[in-house]
Amino acid sequence: MRHRGLDTDGIAPYLFLTPLLVLLVLFILYPVGMNFYSSFTQWKGYGPQKWIGLANYGTMVQDQSFWASIVNTGLFILYIPIGTVFTLVVAALLREGIRGWKTYRAVLYIPNLLGYVVMGVIFSIYLRDDGALNAIIRAISGSPIHFLIDPFLAVNSIGFILVVWLHLGFGIIYFLAAMNGIDRSIYEAAIIDGAGFWKTLVGVTVPSIRFAVEFFIVFNFIEVFARMFSFIYTLTQGGPGYSTFTLEYGIFDQGFQKFHVGYAGAWSTVLFLFCAVISVVQIRLMHRRDA
Amino acid sequence: MKKIVFSLGAVLASLVAVTSLAAQTLTVWDFKYGEVNPGGAQAPLKQIDALFEQANPGVKVNHVSQPLEPQYYQIIQSAATANDGPDVAMFHPGAREYGFDDVLVDLGPYINDVKGQFTQASIEMVSIGGKLGAPIKLLPLTTQGFGFYYNKAYFKKAGLDPEKAPKTPKEFLAAVQKLKAAGIVPITSGQTYTVDFFLRSAVANTYGPNVAGLTDGSQSFDNPVFKETLVFLKELIDKGYVEKDGFSRPYFMDGIDKFAAGGGAIFVGLLSDVGNWKIFSDKLGGSNVGYFPAINFPDSKYRDQQVVQGAGIGYGVFTWSKNQKLAADYVKFVTTGEGTKIYAAATGALSPNTAAASSDASYPVLKTIQQYLKNGQKDYPPLFYNGYEDDSNRLLDQLFVTGGLTVDQFIAEYQKLTLKK
Numbered sequence: 001m002r003h004r005g006l007d008t009d010g011i012a013p014y015l016f017l018t019p020l021l022v023l024l025v026l027f028i029l030y031p032v033g034m035n036f037y038s039s040f041t042q043w044k045g046y047g048p049q050k051w052i053g054l055a056n057y058g059t060m061v062q063d064q065s066f067w068a069s070i071v072n073t074g075l076f077i078l079y080i081p082i083g084t085v086f087t088l089v090v091a092a093l094l095r096e097g098i099r100g101w102k103t104y105r106a107v108l109y110i111p112n113l114l115g116y117v118v119m120g121v122i123f124s125i126y127l128r129d130d131g132a133l134n135a136i137i138r139a140i141s142g143s144p145i146h147f148l149i150d151p152f153l154a155v156n157s158i159g160f161i162l163v164v165w166l167h168l169g170f171g172i173i174y175f176l177a178a179m180n181g182i183d184r185s186i187y188e189a190a191i192i193d194g195a196g197f198w199k200t201l202v203g204v205t206v207p208s209i210r211f212a213v214e215f216f217i218v219f220n221f222i223e224v225f226a227r228m229f230s231f232i233y234t235l236t237q238g239g240p241g242y243s244t245f246t247l248e249y250g251i252f253d254q255g256f257q258k259f260h261v262g263y264a265g266a267w268s269t270v271l272f273l274f275c276a277v278i279s280v281v282q283i284r285l286m287h288r289r290d291a
Numbered sequence: 292m293k294k295i296v297f298s299l300g301a302v303l304a305s306l307v308a309v310t311s312l313a314a315q316t317l318t319v320w321d322f323k324y325g326e327v328n329p330g331g332a333q334a335p336l337k338q339i340d341a342l343f344e345q346a347n348p349g350v351k352v353n354h355v356s357q358p359l360e361p362q363y364y365q366i367i368q369s370a371a372t373a374n375d376g377p378d379v380a381m382f383h384p385g386a387r388e389y390g391f392d393d394v395l396v397d398l399g400p401y402i403n404d405v406k407g408q409f410t411q412a413s414i415e416m417v418s419i420g421g422k423l424g425a426p427i428k429l430l431p432l433t434t435q436g437f438g439f440y441y442n443k444a445y446f447k448k449a450g451l452d453p454e455k456a457p458k459t460p461k462e463f464l465a466a467v468q469k470l471k472a473a474g475i476v477p478i479t480s481g482q483t484y485t486v487d488f489f490l491r492s493a494v495a496n497t498y499g500p501n502v503a504g505l506t507d508g509s510q511s512f513d514n515p516v517f518k519e520t521l522v523f524l525k526e527l528i529d530k531g532y533v534e535k536d537g538f539s540r541p542y543f544m545d546g547i548d549k550f551a552a553g554g555g556a557i558f559v560g561l562l563s564d565v566g567n568w569k570i571f572s573d574k575l576g577g578s579n580v581g582y583f584p585a586i587n588f589p590d591s592k593y594r595d596q597q598v599v600q601g602a603g604i605g606y607g608v609f610t611w612s613k614n615q616k617l618a619a620d621y622v623k624f625v626t627t628g629e630g631t632k633i634y635a636a637a638t639g640a641l642s643p644n645t646a647a648a649s650s651d652a653s654y655p656v657l658k659t660i661q662q663y664l665k666n667g668q669k670d671y672p673p674l675f676y677n678g679y680e681d682d683s684n685r686l687l688d689q690l691f692v693t694g695g696l697t698v699d700q701f702i703a704e705y706q707k708l709t710l711k712k
Contacts, residue, residue, distance in 0.1 A: 128536070258678030
């Protein structure tokens with residue numbers, strides 16, 4: 001086997017790669033390394049860093065907010081299968097050709113266009129005790145539901161809105177695109193065999209778009225670990241108490257509100273490890289598909 | 292030829308001199324400059340800046356409105372990282388200020404002529420670590436504190452004596468019961484700041500002049516009067532006397548606006564900045580606003596103590612400023628003489644500058660507050676670490692809002708916070 005290298009292609013490939021490698025080092029490798037180093041120091045974001053060994057990690061494992069954030073993240077993960085199944089079912093229903101399905105698809109995608117900050121602010125007004133939703137609930141039952149001040153309801157409201165509802169629009173578009181690639185004859189054969197909606201969904205649709213489903217699940221994991229901050233910041237600010245605290249929120253709280261940047265580095269390292277595991281799973285899934 | 296070169300050189304030198312004079316700009320960052328509402332900070336600060344420019348020809352003040360906390364201190368942190376930014380910035384004295392003490396100039400040498408005008412408590416608070424004699428990093432613009440405002444018309448409507456403040460637990464409970472029975476919201480709330488401010492006022496009344504002992508271990512939150520306060524406050528919330536709707540409001544200002552619009556009978560508000568005596572008097576009528584600083588528990592050694600932050604907000608000069616002397620002059624100009632008078636009159640802020648005491652007869656409640664200020668006691672959160680307020684408020688949530696902690700568990704957790712750095 002001939003080894004291709006500098007001697008055959010010259011310097012050109014390396015020149016082409018250089019801009020990307022520079023960006024990778026500047027914006028990924030250096031910050032990750034710097035964060036890892038900072039996690040062993042006491043530092044307020046500027047000025048000298050004082051080496052304190054594993055002290056930040058020791059503080060972290062005794063910190064109630066750290067464990068609250070791990071538990072809350074675990075709870076949000078439980079919403080991923082619910083969101084995935086729900087999105088698949090809605091996409092399959094729309095694929096059946098419900099009248100006006102293009103309109104439904106567009107309406108369901110609107111939250112994705114607005115973004116998490118806007119949605120967080122809207123829901124903070126909508127869900128508060130004297131907000132619009134509770135005005136209706138009060139009119140029916142006489143008392144409000146404390147969506148934002150009951151810890152159980154607060155964390156589950158975020159789980160449902162963010163993991164299930166907000167991803168519904170994107171998931172539907174993505175699954176519908178994947179379903180379009182399924183050979184119609186397979187569906188026709190299933191119908192001839194007497195399969196109904198559910199049997200077709202489980203026996204034909206899901207196996208045919210398995211890669212899309214796996215990607216959607218991985219996408220949701222990434223969202224839960226690394227993209228919930230803006231929504232939580234605008235909706236509950238991690239409260240009440242620590243009931244909607246997450247790793248991301250804790251990093252912000254420690255690093256940018258309390259200026260314990262070294263300690264925030266220890267939290268970031270844990271988040272980095274979780275994200276690294278998800279990335280490895282994602283890469284393996286892609287390799288399995290390519291194989 | 293020599294003449295021409297010389298003339299050109301002279302013209303050029305004059306141009307450079309004129310340009311450098313004209314370009315002497317003082318940049319000020321401020322988290323209150325965005326208040327454009329009537330009674331807000333921008334109008335008086337603009338007036339003060341114009342007076343400073345008049346007094347210092349060739350100087351231009353570039354006053355920049357910056358966002359509120361927490362973004363404000365993130366921007367300051369970025370400036371500190373770059374070692375470059377404004378000449379002057381507004382700060383919250385106490386833990387927030389001490390977190391940036393290494394990039395703030397010691398104002399001591401610049402303020403010898405005016406230092407004596409400020410209350411000792413305010414100078415103590417703006418000195419590093421809250422210790423008198425340590426380098427002074429800010430000059431204070433306001434004095435801050437917390438206490439109970441009440442709507443006298445609603446008290447009258449509920450059959451209560453509007454001139455008699457309900458200052459004992461028994462009187463307070465009877466008052467809120469009557470107010471509720473009359474269909475009036477007894478205590479308007481603004482997020483959980485209501486319970487936070489209630490507790491700050493209670494701590495001043497519980498520990499009196501020994502509040503600072505909570506930081507060195509000579510005092511403890513494991514105190515029977517403090518516990519009695521928590522139990523009492525919990526009872527008020529559990530029985531529906533504190534408006535629970537307010538706990539889920541996205542903004543504290545919503546609670547202030549609601550009380551000012553007649554949406555409740557009692558509000559635990561501030562003495563300066565926002566939610567203060569002037570805002571409520573202007574909206575509800577000067578003679579319609581009552582005030583008392585705290586509830587006097589029978590077992591407490593102290594009575595009618597007023598929680599006070601010697602300094603509520605203040606201005607400091609950065610070490611990277613190329614105009615440190617001019618910047619210090621600006622800080623002095625805003626916080627003394629005409630400057631502080633203009634600011635206090637427009638916003639209702641109480642000045643820690645004794646030469647600028649407000650005494651507007653159309654605000655009777657101001658006179659009441661000034662009487663209580665004679666019994667001023669330190670506010671405890673600024674004595675602890677940067678971020679204590681956030682940790683403290685989350686524990687308050689767990690006790691009063693979510694029920695995640697019992698009173699005894701809360702006291703244990705609250706005491707643990709005092710050891711955190």
